Amino acid sequence: MRALLPRVLRLLLTGKKGPFVFDRQQVQWPARPASLNIYIHLPFCRQLCAFxxxxxxxxxxxxxxAYQQALLKELESYRRLWGDINIESVYFGGGTPSLTPGIVEETLSWIAGNFRLGGEVGAxxxxxxATPSLLGALRKSGVNLASLGVQSFNDRLLSLLGRDYDSKLARQACQRLMEAGFATADIDLIFAIPTQNKEEAEADIAAACSLNADQISVYPLLAFSYTPLRQQLHKDGLSLPPWWRERQMLGAIVKKARDAGYQRTSIWSFNKPETLRYTTVTRDAFIGIGAGASSRIGDYFKLNTFSVAEYIRAAGEGSPLALATRLDASDKMAYWLFWRGYDLAIDTSAFRSIFGQGLPYRLRALLSLLRLLGITYRKENTIHLTDRGAYLFHLIEKEYTHAYLETLWNACMEEPWPQRVVI
Ligand code: SF4
Incomplete structure (x- = not known):
């Protein structure tokens, strides 16, 4: 039942019923791309959060x-393949990249010396x-977009999430981030936390607005089957909020952010006007470097091994690539449209210039129906999602995450080199 919504969406977007099959196939790399985005996964944390x-x-x-050296070896394999290509953006995610600022600095310096690095560097x-010296060091390394994983300003909820700081430290970290001179300073929050009510969700986003963040990202708490969160909640007699309370919270968050002058830039993010958006997952073409990193490039979506030890070994010996799936033209269109839906705006001219054709008839018919239902509206060449459409996409994104990502990541965490995963 859980996979039904993503399957219906896949059928509507691609016209195909079959599942995506990931296996250990030989990847045919595209010729030198005009430009590329890089995501670098730094998996180390002080402590592991149950959620x-x-x-x-x-x-x-x-x-x-050892991991730092392996990252450079993987990057070097791409340099050998494509030479000094243009890199539009580099993002360090994790894990906790700020725990290993030396890796960020050395990797950025290697990228700047071997590729043509553009302006966007996030961490x-x-x-x-978030001390002044760490933030200053990141700025000096070239990081110009920063995302602070605050999660909440509420002490009870921070403790429930197992975070190792209180609201006072969270506020101080935000203030320091705003003073550090990043082009975009993003505050990450979580909502729909067990026991959280609408007023508390509202208070969290109000705090982020009053701290003057350039961007606020607000994600619903999802209980992945392989995390200890579910057992922990069960033990404590708690559960995730019902759908109607989650909807109330999201509605209150959207209203609060808009009232404070923020624009909704995706289903789960809000930006001050004219700010550069901190975003990793919505890129068209990117390579993922590091254990567990995924790449979307050419005809493939691929994943590196999720074992840190195996990644270090394999990056030294050849390739850390664990699984790949080949995408045909309709898959690529669906992938692109999915993330534009997440961004709440589908630019039909951009679609034409990327795919060399207009939207297929099936998709135009679907979008016309969505317009009649008040889910989308059209302004010039762009189809926008209304608030109702954004809520629908919020539900789709949650189901997609459980049906696809959770299944794929679970298989990759159980086995460093899975043979085949069908989602
Ligand atoms: S939430 Fe952040 S700090 Fe906690 S385990 Fe995950 S990556 Fe590490």
């Missing part, structure tokens, strides 16, 4: 040093790391 679905490990200095920062 976190991402690939992470407790920080170990010697493992981290995730943990509130406990």
């Amino acid at each position: 976190c679905p991402y690939l992470k490990e407790v920080y170990d200095p010697s493992l981290s040093a 995730e920062i943990h509130p406990r790391d």
Whole structure:
């Protein structure tokens, strides 16, 4: 039942019923791309949060040093393949990139020396790391967009999430971030936390607005089956809020952000007008470097091994690529449209210039129906999602995350080199 919505969406977007099959296939790399985006996964954390679905490990200095060398080897493999291509953006995610600022600095310096690095460099920062000296060091390394993983300003909710700081430290970290001179300073929050009510969700976003963040990203708490969160909630007699309370919270968050002058730039993010958006997942073409990193390039979507030890070994011996799936033209269109839906705006001219054709008839018919239902509206060449459409996409994104990402990541976390995953 859970996979039904993503399957229907896949059928509507691609016209195909079959699943996506990931296996250990040989990837045919495209000729030198005009430009590229890079995501670098730094998996080390001080402690592991029960709710976190991402690939992470407790920080170990010697493992981290070996990992740093492996990252450079993987980057070098792309340099050998494509030479000094243009890099539009580099994002460091994790894990906790701010725990290993030396890796950020050395990797950026390697990229700047071997590729043509554009202006956008982002990094995730943990509130406990947000000291003036760390922030200054990141700025000096070339980081100009920063995302602070605050999650909440409410002490009870921070404790429930197992975060190792309180609201006072969270506010201080935000103030320091705003003073550090980043082009975009993003505050990350979580909502729909067990026991959280609408007023508390509202208070969290109000705090982020009053701290003057350039961007505020607000994600619903999702309980991935392989994280300890579900057992923890069960043990404590708690559960995720019902759908109607989650909807109330999201509605209150959107209203509060708009009242404070923010524009909704995706289903889960809000920006001050004219700010550069901190975003990793919505890029058209990107390569993922590091354990558990995924890439969308040419005809493929691919993933590296999720084992840090195996990544270090494989990057030294050849390739850390674990799984790949080949995308045909309709898959690529669907992928592009999915993320434009997430961004709440589908530019039909951009579609034409990327795919060399207008939207297929099936999609035009679907979009016309959505317009009649008040889910989209058209302004010149762009189809926008209304608030109702954004809420629908919020539901789709949650189901997509469970049906696709959770299944794929779970298989990759159980086995460093899975043979085949069908989603
Ligand atoms: S939420 Fe952040 S700090 Fe916690 S385990 Fe995940 S990546 Fe690490």
